[in-house]
Amino acid sequence: MFAAKAGARMVIGVDQSDVIYQAMDIVRENGLEYKIKLIKGRMEEVELPMSKVDIIISEWMGYFLLYESMLDTVLYARDHYLVKGGLLLPDHCSLHLVALADTDLHKNELRFWDDVYGFRMTCMRAAVTVDPSVLVVNKEKVISDSCKIKDIDICTCEVSSLDFTSPFTLDVTRDGDVTAFVGYFDIDFGHLTEQISFSTSPFHKSTHWKQTLFLLEEPLSVVKGEKLEGRITCRKNRKDPRSLDITIRVNGRTAKYHMQ
Structure with a gap:
């Protein structure tokens, strides 16, 4: 409705869930049915009333950015319907x-x-550590700088690139025991x-996505100035592509997580 009010000639909305029927009622209630067409179904299966669109807007981001694989659908829409030079909103994102x-959280x-x-x-x-937690972490407990582990240009990226392995280096900012790694994302x-x-960083105002906590079974002692070097792998689960299998390797340790 915001797009229609902003001057779009036609707005097409696609959603597979039944909530789209309430959305249809809301559109009619606001007298916008002549501009907005809502379609129930999967983006990959429905037929749009026009062959190309100028702008694609989607709030596709999941926890740890890629959970639930909603970006795959946006890329399908981009490849099949977006005009050359059209806009994707958002158009860029990154994982950190x-x-x-x-120690209190770890103990609990x-x-x-x-x-x-x-x-x-x-x-x-x-059994507890394999499931990442989604919560707002205490920024005062962050013990390193941030490292970007994935950069995504939504205008050009391919679905296959969303599975990734990335090295990371974290500069430790004070002595302590690392009890977890925390993932967050930025949107542009x-x-x-x-x-x-x-940003969904612990140093910014909290959002619906909070942060993703990867607990370590045993804390890792570090000192200020130390560099924590490791590697993170993130892939869709083969049986359930909406879930993520994540592996973090650091200082000779390997921790595996399943986000479902």
């Missing part, structure tokens, strides 16, 4: 990693299993007259 030293999540009403259940630690609308961007 920092180290976290939050993992040390609990060391003594459960007098019984040791440490085997449960692995770089082709507008007035450039707009936002």
Whole structure:
């Protein structure tokens, strides 16, 4: 509706969920049915009322940016419907990693299993760490600078490039025990007259996406000035492409995560 109010000749909305029926009612309630056409279905399967569009707008971002693989659908729409020189909004994004030293959080999540009403259940630690947590981390507990691990130009990237392996180097800013790595993303609308961007960094205002926490089963002791060098791999799960399989290797350790 914002696009229609801004002067678009026609707006086409596509959504597979039943909420689109409420969206249709809202469009009619605001007298915009002559400008807005809503279609229920998968973008890859529906037929649009026109062969090309000038602008594609989508809030496709998932937790850790790529969770749920919604960007794949945007790239399909780009390749099949966007005119040459058309706009994608947003048009650029990047993934980043920092180290976290939050012993209280680590204790609450993992040390609990060391003594459960007098019984040791440490085997449960692995079951807990394999699932990344989505939460707002305490920025005061961040113990390194940030490292960009993935840069995506949505105007040109291919679906195959969204699975990636990237080296990273984190400069440690103070002594402490690294208890987790934290992932976040930045979003840019770089082709507008007035450039707009936002970040899901722990140092910015919190958003719906929060941050993604990759707990370490055992903390990693570091000192100020040390460089934490590692490698992160992120791939769609073969059985469930909406899920992510993530591996972080650092200082001879390997931690595997499944985001579902």
